[in-house]
Amino acid sequence: MTELAAVLDHLDNTLEDSLERLFALLRIPSISTDPDYAAECRNAARWLVDDLVSIGFEASVRDTPGHPMVVAHHPGVRTDSPHVLFYGHYDVQPVDPIELWEAAPFAPGIREIEPGRKVITGRGSSDDKGQLMLFVEACRAWKALHGHLPCRVTILFEGEEESGSPSLKPFLEAHKDELKADFALVCDTDMFDPETPSICASLRGLVGEEITITAASRDLHSGMYGGPAANPVRILAKILADIHDDDGRVTIPGFYDGVEETPSQVLQSWQAMGTDAANFLGPIGLSVPAGEKGRSVLEMVWARPTAEFNGISGGYTGKGFKTVIAGQASAKVSFRLVHRQDPDKIRAAFRQFVRERLPADCSVEFQPHGGSPAIQLSYDSPLLTKARQALSDEWPKPAVTVGSGGSIPIVGDFRTYLGMESLLVGFALPDDRIHSPNEKYDLTSFHKGQRSWARILDALSRRGT
Amino acid sequence: MTELAAVLDHLDNTLEDSLERLFALLRIPSISTDPDYAAECRNAARWLVDDLVSIGFEASVRDTPGHPMVVAHHPGVRTDSPHVLFYGHYDVQPVDPIELWEAAPFAPGIREIEPGRKVITGRGSSDDKGQLMLFVEACRAWKALHGHLPCRVTILFEGEEESGSPSLKPFLEAHKDELKADFALVCDTDMFDPETPSICASLRGLVGEEITITAASRDLHSGMYGGPAANPVRILAKILADIHDDDGRVTIPGFYDGVEETPSQVLQSWQAMGTDAANFLGPIGLSVPAGEKGRSVLEMVWARPTAEFNGISGGYTGKGFKTVIAGQASAKVSFRLVHRQDPDKIRAAFRQFVRERLPADCSVEFQPHGGSPAIQLSYDSPLLTKARQALSDEWPKPAVTVGSGGSIPIVGDFRTYLGMESLLVGFALPDDRIHSPNEKYDLTSFHKGQRSWARILDALSRRGT
Numbered sequence: 017m018t019e020l021a022a023v024l025d026h027l028d029n030t031l032e033d034s035l036e037r038l039f040a041l042l043r044i045p046s047i048s049t050d051p052d053y054a055a056e057c058r059n060a061a062r063w064l065v066d067d068l069v070s071i072g073f074e075a076s077v078r079d080t081p082g083h084p085m086v087v088a089h090h091p092g093v094r095t096d097s098p099h100v101l102f103y104g105h106y107d108v109q110p111v112d113p114i115e116l117w118e119a120a121p122f123a124p125g126i127r128e129i130e131p132g133r134k135v136i137t138g139r140g141s142s143d144d145k146g147q148l149m150l151f152v153e154a155c156r157a158w159k160a161l162h163g164h165l166p167c168r169v170t171i172l173f174e175g176e177e178e179s180g181s182p183s184l185k186p187f188l189e190a191h192k193d194e195l196k197a198d199f200a201l202v203c204d205t206d207m208f209d210p211e212t213p214s215i216c217a218s219l220r221g222l223v224g225e226e227i228t229i230t231a232a233s234r235d236l237h238s239g240m241y242g243g244p245a246a247n248p249v250r251i252l253a254k255i256l257a258d259i260h261d262d263d264g265r266v267t268i269p270g271f272y273d274g275v276e277e278t279p280s281q282v283l284q285s286w287q288a289m290g291t292d293a294a295n296f297l298g299p300i301g302l303s304v305p306a307g308e309k310g311r312s313v314l315e316m317v318w319a320r321p322t323a324e325f326n327g328i329s330g331g332y333t334g335k336g337f338k339t340v341i342a343g344q345a346s347a348k349v350s351f352r353l354v355h356r357q358d359p360d361k362i363r364a365a366f367r368q369f370v371r372e373r374l375p376a377d378c379s380v381e382f383q384p385h386g387g388s389p390a391i392q393l394s395y396d397s398p399l400l401t402k403a404r405q406a407l408s409d410e411w412p413k414p415a416v417t418v419g420s421g422g423s424i425p426i427v428g429d430f431r432t433y434l435g436m437e438s439l440l441v442g443f444a445l446p447d448d449r450i451h452s453p454n455e456k457y458d459l460t461s462f463h464k465g466q467r468s469w470a471r472i473l474d475a476l477s478r479r480g481t
Numbered sequence: 482m483t484e485l486a487a488v489l490d491h492l493d494n495t496l497e498d499s500l501e502r503l504f505a506l507l508r509i510p511s512i513s514t515d516p517d518y519a520a521e522c523r524n525a526a527r528w529l530v531d532d533l534v535s536i537g538f539e540a541s542v543r544d545t546p547g548h549p550m551v552v553a554h555h556p557g558v559r560t561d562s563p564h565v566l567f568y569g570h571y572d573v574q575p576v577d578p579i580e581l582w583e584a585a586p587f588a589p590g591i592r593e594i595e596p597g598r599k600v601i602t603g604r605g606s607s608d609d610k611g612q613l614m615l616f617v618e619a620c621r622a623w624k625a626l627h628g629h630l631p632c633r634v635t636i637l638f639e640g641e642e643e644s645g646s647p648s649l650k651p652f653l654e655a656h657k658d659e660l661k662a663d664f665a666l667v668c669d670t671d672m673f674d675p676e677t678p679s680i681c682a683s684l685r686g687l688v689g690e691e692i693t694i695t696a697a698s699r700d701l702h703s704g705m706y707g708g709p710a711a712n713p714v715r716i717l718a719k720i721l722a723d724i725h726d727d728d729g730r731v732t733i734p735g736f737y738d739g740v741e742e743t744p745s746q747v748l749q750s751w752q753a754m755g756t757d758a759a760n761f762l763g764p765i766g767l768s769v770p771a772g773e774k775g776r777s778v779l780e781m782v783w784a785r786p787t788a789e790f791n792g793i794s795g796g797y798t799g800k801g802f803k804t805v806i807a808g809q810a811s812a813k814v815s816f817r818l819v820h821r822q823d824p825d826k827i828r829a830a831f832r833q834f835v836r837e838r839l840p841a842d843c844s845v846e847f848q849p850h851g852g853s854p855a856i857q858l859s860y861d862s863p864l865l866t867k868a869r870q871a872l873s874d875e876w877p878k879p880a881v882t883v884g885s886g887g888s889i890p891i892v893g894d895f896r897t898y899l900g901m902e903s904l905l906v907g908f909a910l911p912d913d914r915i916h917s918p919n920e921k922y923d924l925t926s927f928h929k930g931q932r933s934w935a936r937i938l939d940a941l942s943r944r945g946t
Binding site for chain 2 (some may be wrong): 218220222226231232233234236237238239240242243244245246247249250252253254256257258260293296297300301302303304305306307308311313317318320322324325326327328329330331332333336337338339340341342345347348350352375376377378383385386420421422423
C-alpha cells in the first residue's frame with residue numbers, strides 16, 4: 017500500500033472525528049463585520065492554532081489592526097518537494113435574517129436534504145471553515161500515519177475575508193519572507209457540479225473608469241438652446257456606442273493586445289460541459305448572447321475581455337419630465353481583462369478614445385476605479401496537470417479546468433506581494449447558500465474533499481510532470 | 482392730425498398718470514403660488530376690473546377653482562374691423578430670496594440704472610403687469626380722445642400663469658363663444674434688443690417620451706455575466722447614438738415630414754441680427770454649434786426640429802464603483818417640432834425606431850410625456866405685416882420677426898380651444914430679471930410700448946394688406 021492509499025483509508029475511517037472537529041469550529045460565531053464578535057474571531061483563530069499545533073505545526077495567532085491571522089509552518093519530508101502556502105479564512109458572514117434559519121446558525125448538524133444526500137448545516141460550513149478544514153484533515157491523516165508531510169506546508173488563515181481584508185496586504189508585505197512559497201493553494205471555490213471537481217486556472221482582471229463629460233456651464237432649457245447647444249448625454253451615448261462594433265468586439269485601438277486564443281482542446285473541454293446560451297442566460301431572463309460573435313458563453317466569461325457600462329446618469333432622472341439639456345453626464349465603465357492585457361495601457365487607450373470623440377468645446381474628467389491584470393495559469397503547467405489528475409482519480413467525473421469571470425483579490429495579492437501563482441481548488445457547490453440563511457456543505461464534499469487534498473499534496477510532491 | 486397721431490401725443494402727455502396706475506397695480510402682492518396671497522390675487526383682479534370699467538369696458542371678475550380671471554369687452558367703432566383678444570396675467574412670482582432685493586418688491590419706484598436709462602422696479606413690473614398695462618393705456622388714450630376703440634376688443638387676464646394655469650383650459654372651453662375672436666394678442670414676450678421690437682411668429686412643439694429598457698431579470702455581477710449578458714445601458718446608448726447622423730440630422734424615418742425650409746428673406750433677416758455661434762453659445766460656455774450642419778444658430782432654435790436627451794439613468798450611479806450589469810436603463814427623450822410635424826407620427830416613428838434596435842430577448846416600455854404641434858404664423862400673413870410695420874414706425878430699428886425655441890402654452894390653448902392664431906408682441910428685455918430679485922421694466926418699454934400697441938391697434942383695424 018502506498019503512503020497515499022493508507023492516508024485515504026485513514027480519512028475514511030476518521031470521518032466522524034473530523035466532523036466533530038469541524039462542528040467545534042462552526043460553533044464559534046466568528047462574524048468579522050460585527051465588532052461585538054471580535055472575541056469570537058480571536059477564539060476561532062486560537063482554536064485553529066491549537067489544532068494545528070496538535071498535529072505538529074509551528075502555529076501562532078498573529079495580531080493585526082483588525083482580526084488576527086493564523087500562520088502555521090510544517091517542514092516537508094523531502095527537500096526537493098515544493099513548498100506550498102495554503103490559504104483559507106475562518107471568519108464568517110453575519111446571520112441576518114436570523115428568522116429564516118431552520119436551525120440555529122452556530123449549532124451545526126447533519127441533515128438529509130434529499131434521499132442519500134446528507135449535508136452539514138451551519139454558518140461557515142461551506143464558506144470557508146468546511147473548505148479549510150479539508151486540508152487540515154488531510155495533513156492530520158498524513159502525520160498520524162507517516163509522521164511527516166509529503167512537502168513543506170505553510171498555512172495562512174485570515175479573519176477578515178468577509179469584511180474586505182483590510183489587514184491582508186500590509187500583513188503579506190510585512191511577512192513576505194515568511195509566507196513566500198513556490199505556489200499557493202486557495203480553497204475558496206466551487207465544484208463544477210456535484211460529480212465534477214474543478215480547478216480555476218484563470219481570473220479576469222479589471223479596469224474601472226468613471227467619466228464625466230461637461231458641455232454647457234449650466235443646465236439649459238431645451239427649447240431655448242435645443243439644437244445649437246451640445247448635449248453631454250448625446251455625446252456620452254455616442255462615445256459608449258462606439259466602444260463595441262456590430263460583432264460585439266471592443267473597438268478601442270490596442271484593446272486586444274495581450275489577448276491570446278484559448279487552446280482548442282481547452283475550448284473543447286468547455287464545450288463538453290454542456291453550458292450553452294440557453295441554460296446560462298435562461299435563469300436571468302435572457303437568451304441571446306451579447307458578447308463577441310462566434311464565441312461560446314463560457315469562453316466569453318472565462319477567456320475574453322469585455323467593456324461594460326456599469327452606470328450612467330445625466331440630466332433629469334426623477335419622476336415626470338423636465339425639458340432640460342444637462343451641463344454634465346457621466347458613466348462608470350469597466351473592462352474585464354484576460355491573459356496579458358495591461359491595465360494601464362487599456363486605461364490610457366480608453367481615455368484617448370474618449371478624448372478623440374469629444375467636441376472641441378466640451379471637457380471630460382476621468383476618475384480611475386482600480387486596475388488589476390488577469391490571472392492566467394498556463395493550461396499546460398505541471399501544477400495544473402498534477403492537480404487535475406489527482407482530482408480525476410477521486411471523483412466520478414474527470415476534473416475540469418475552468419475560469420472565473422471575476423477576480424479573487426487574494427490571488428492577485430499573492431502574485432503582487434509574494435510573487436507566487438495560485439491553484440484554486442474548492443468543493444463548494446452553487447447551492448450552498450453561502451452568505452444566506454441555511455448555509456450548508458455537502459457531506460460528500462467534506463469527505464471526498466479531504467481525500468482530494470491528500471491526493472493533490474501527494475501529486476504535487478512528486479518530481480517531474 | 483390722424484386719430485393715431487393724437488393718441489400718441491396723448492400717451493406722451495399722460496405718461497406720469499399711467500405710471501401711477503401701474504404702481505398702484507404693482508403694490509398688490511398677487512403671488513399666485515402662495516395660498517396666503519389668494520386675497521391679494523383677487524384684489525388685483527378687482528383693481529383691473531375697476532380700471533377697465535372706468536374706461537368703458539364691460540368687465541368682471543370671473544371665479545375659477547383657483548384664482549379668478551378678468552374678462553372685459555369693448556365694441557369697435559367699425560363693424561368691418563377685426564375682433565381681437567388681448568391676453569396677459571396679473572399674478573406674479575414669489576419674491577424669495579427677499580434679502581437680495583435692493584428695494585421692497587411691492588414698493589415700486591423709478592431708478593436710473595445707467596446714464597439716461599430709467600427703469601421701473603418691483604415684482605411684476607415686467608412679468609406681466611407692466612406689459613399688460615401698456616395695452617390698457619393705449620385703449621384708455623383712444624377712448625379719452627375719440628370716445629371709441631378702433632376695433633372690437635376682448636381682454637382676458639389670468640391669475641394663475643405663474644402656477645401652471647390649472648383653470649385656464651376649462652375656462653377657455655366653457656367660455657369659448659364669449660372669448661373667440663379673430664386672433665389673439667399675447668404680450669408676454671421680449672424685444673430683440675432695446676432698440677429693436679420683435680414679433681414672434683413661430684413656437685416649437687414638443688413630444689416627450691420616457692423609455693425603459695429591460696434586459697436581465699435582475700442586476701448581475703459584471704464578472705460572472707460580463708460578455709454573454711445583454712447590458713441595457715449599452716443597448717440604450719446605441720439607440721440614442723443612432724438618432725443623430727454625423728451632420729446632426731435626426732435619422733428617424735419620416736422625422737422631417739412637415740418640416741419646411743424657411744424663406745430665404747427670413748433667414749437673411751435673422752442673419753442680419755448679428756447673433757452667431759460665438760455670442761449665442763459663449764455665455765453658456767460653449768462655442769461649437771451641435772445642431773444640423775449648415776444652419777445658423779437662430780435657424781436651429783427657431784425653425785428646425787431637434788431630438789434631445791433630457792435625462793438618462795441606469796446601473797450604479799452613486800459614489801465609487803460597483804461592477805454591476807443593470808437589469809434596466811432608461812432615458813427621457815424629447816423632440817422639438819416645427820411647422821407641420823405631427824406629434825403622434827413622430828412618437829410612433831420613434832417607438833418603431835427603438836423597437837427595431839432592441840435585441841430579441843430585451844423589452845422596452847414607453848411612457849408618453851405630452852405632445853403638442855408647433856405654432857407657425859405664415860411669414861406673409863397680413864397680421865404679421867401690419868404689426869411689423871406699426872412697430873417699425875415706433876422704434877429706432879425696424880421690427881424683426883423671430884421664433885421661439887420653446888412653447889408658450891397659452892398660444893397652443895388658444896388654437897386648440899378657440900381655433901385662433903396669436904400675435905406675440907412684448908417689450909420686455911432679457912435683463913429684466915423676471916422671476917428673480919430686483920425685477921425691472923425699462924421706462925422706454927413702458928412708454929414706447931403703449932405707443933406701439935396704439936399703432937398696432939390702428940394698423941390691424943385698417944382694411945387690406
